[in-house]
Amino acid sequence: MAILHNRVSQKELKELLYQETEPRTTISFYQYFPIAEPEQFRNELYKNLAALKVFGRIYVAHEGINAQISVPQSNFEAFKTYMYTIEPLNGIRLNIAVDDDGKSFWVLKIKVREKIVADGITDETFNMSNKGRYVNAEQMNTLLNDPQTIVVDMRNHYEYEVGHFVKALEVPSDTFREQLPMAVDMLKDQKDKNIIMYCTGGIRCEKASAYMLHHGFKNVFHLEGGIINYAKQIKEQGLDSRFIGKNFVFDNRLGERITPEIISKCHQCGKPADTHVNCANDGCHLLFIQCEACAAKHEGCCSKECQDFIHLPEEERKELRKGIDKGRNIFNKSRHRLRPRLGEDQ
Known part of the structure; x- marks a missing residue:
């Protein structure tokens, strides 16, 4: 039987990573879709990604997948091809890190969880398929110029502290499960406004947008691919960045710089x-x-x-x-x- 977990010490693995000469690419992705047998899905995923020397942290649950990984550059196309063979992930957006030394992870860990992002939602009528409208970087900038727009940061305090969108509203909590009802309460008198939710890579703000719609908000948007994809798009399209500072990331780098400002x-x-x-x-x-x-x-x-x-x-x-x-x-x-x-x- 194939070994479906790591048996080498963390120290040795980190040393091996720094001995590598081939560059790695740091990638994040997520997708909400039903997984009937998360454990079986996890084992198949581990076997295929380990063969491609993928490192990183992946969570699998009945509601989908959430991943932050690094891939040797020579295996990137093979990795993408394999991921696209999984029907619900065919064509999935892969967020490529903008400030990357390739040393973000040194081991592959795939864990089965109750949810891919802990939300505290117990209402069985909540439906993730009814979510807010995506906005890209250009649309985000346009909406930010509209006085009828409220932009909401769905990240934790320590993430907001080092970088955020101009005029972004902070929901003052360090857990997503607390932020969801707090956001509804903070904006209960603003249901006629454009509400844009954003987060690091899109997974939290996508669920937050669905939660706001569930609670009667009408004009709800969320930033497609989060800050990571926004940074990529403004660079490619030569747009002004309305995000200032640094984007906190959950790997060994602990941040990628978006603009020079230190806030x-x-x-x-x-x-x-x-x-x-x-x-x-x-x-x-x-x-x-x-x-x-x-x-x-x-x-x-x-x-x-x-x-x-x-x-x-x-x-x-x-x-x-x-x-x-x-x-x-x-x-x-x-x-x-x-x-x-x-x-x-x-």
């Missing part, structure tokens, strides 16, 4: 900065923004306590780490507290 600040010194890092203390692993000066001064740590910790003998660190929840956390300045890092999107 956020270092969480330690307050100087302009938009580089997300994880605290160098593995027992903390806080996701926060740190400038180069603070990275050097604090050795990549979020606090003096963590900096002191990384200099302790390994045995002492192991003992102190016992029983600690090592789930990734984020710094949310708007709430003055740490929140679990739960959102993952293309």
Whole structure:
């Protein structure tokens, strides 16, 4: 029987990735479509993608597929051909990263989940097929000039902080399941306006647009392919970018630059900065923004306590780490507290 999961350590896999000489292309895609047997679908997908040396993170559920991957450039056409043999994915839009070093992933992980994006929706009458209208980059820019347009960012606070569309409304939460009812409540008196939802790669805003229609909104749009596709289109068509700053991405890069503006600040010194890092203390692993000066001064740590910790003998660190929840956390300045890092999107 073929091995349908990885058996090599993460450290070894990362080392192997950096030894590769062939360039890789980072790609994201998703599709809402019914999958009767997600486990079987997952196993078939793993077998074929592993043969093409695809790395990345893929979620499969009864409602569809959500993927962020990297592919060796010489295997790109074979990868696309294989994906198009899966009928619901034939012709699917593949979002190509705009700021890519090819080192975004070093292992292939395909997981079966209850949903491809956690939404908290329990209403059985909700129907994903009734979704908002797509807009491309040119249409997005035109609608943004209309005073009857409200643009809504359906990403988490730490994503919004480093980059967003001009005049975009932030829904102040760090989980998509909380944002959906909050967006409906925030806009309940604006049902006559054009509502544009956007996110990183399209998966959250597509579901959000369907949710808004489900709750009686009429003129609902969503940005096709999200910020990733928008950045590609404005570059190809020579359009002005109405998105400013950096687009947070859920891989090893933690961001792709869209425009030169730095709109956020270092969480330690307050100087302009938009580089997300994880605290160098593995027992903390806080996701926060740190400038180069603070990275050097604090050795990549979020606090003096963590900096002191990384200099302790390994045995002492192991003992102190016992029983600690090592789930990734984020710094949310708007709430003055740490929140679990739960959102993952293309």
